[in-house]
Amino acid sequence: MSAIEPARISPGGFKELGPLNWAIAKLGARAIRAPRFSLFNVLGQHRLLFLAWLPYSGMLLGMLSKLSVKDAEVVILRVGHLRDCEYELQQHRRLARTRGIGPDLQKKIFEGPDAEGLTDRQRALITATDEFVVTRGVSQQTWAVLSGHLTKPQLIEFCLLAAQYDGLAATITTLGVPLDFPD
Template sequence: MTETQPARIPSTGSVRELGPIGWIIAKLGARVIRAPRFHLMDVIGQHRLLLLAWLPYSGVLLNWGKLSRKDAELVILRVGHLRDSEYELQQHRRLARSRGLSDETQAAIFAGPDSDGLTDRQRVLITATDEFVVTRSMSQETWSALASHLDRKQLIEFCMLAAQYDGLAATLATLRVPLDFRD
């Protein structure tokens, strides 16, 4: 979000707007990401029921799914890159580093599947993410390649993860959620 594009739904830290549970989630989330505010939670938290439904789903995909955390971060970074989601990239570049994706590997992820320094598995995940996000489907060739690396549960989760972060990127852009960090 730029200074010339104000937020469409103002970020709030108000207990009245977020409710006590949403307020606690936003405060704890800010502490976890080490930021003064967690603007995503400050915005989504204004729809209390939606926040309470969405948060566990997101948490499973991000932290407790069948894909490795490293693979999940690769997919999230690629979706953020494809959707030019500065918010997602700002959050997940940091998290990806903590999950084993170096700055060099991240640069390769952004450069695409033909970039040097990627494993075959990473190339397939990037190609599959590109097709899924851009075409809303996947060719049989790409699906077969992905299926050679992932089991059934991981294949399902891959689709849900890519769709979740694609939708989140659209939501962040449409609502113009402010960045949490200055960098």
């Protein structure tokens, strides 16, 4: 199911979200400069789960994160590409640009670990992300290379980040979350 197909759960408003989640969704929409933040307007309909998920997701996006925001965006963009999740890609193409990953580097991330011009660290992150998403694990060889670039806490966070965005892509696609921007 593509995000362009009809939503299985339509974005909710005040009644469906309740006052707190509605306010969070409105603030989120303002932050991304969109009329609404469809992901929040859908997930917010499970009121308590949304409130539990939000700080975890926020932490993985940079609040108190052990991975740099640039490293996180490399992983997220690659997951979105592998899962063909246009919603995730639309959000993170924009966010990545604000975090130093312009269109040229994004193209290389989508091309894969053999793309010309990637750093060794970026290659390691992309290779590990590919394995994690496709095989549900990371080979010893890839882990050894990744371990040369990341600390133990960063390795743990890499796994949780890749898993979070893989699961989020599956959720977005399954629920048919509509895009926030017309492009």
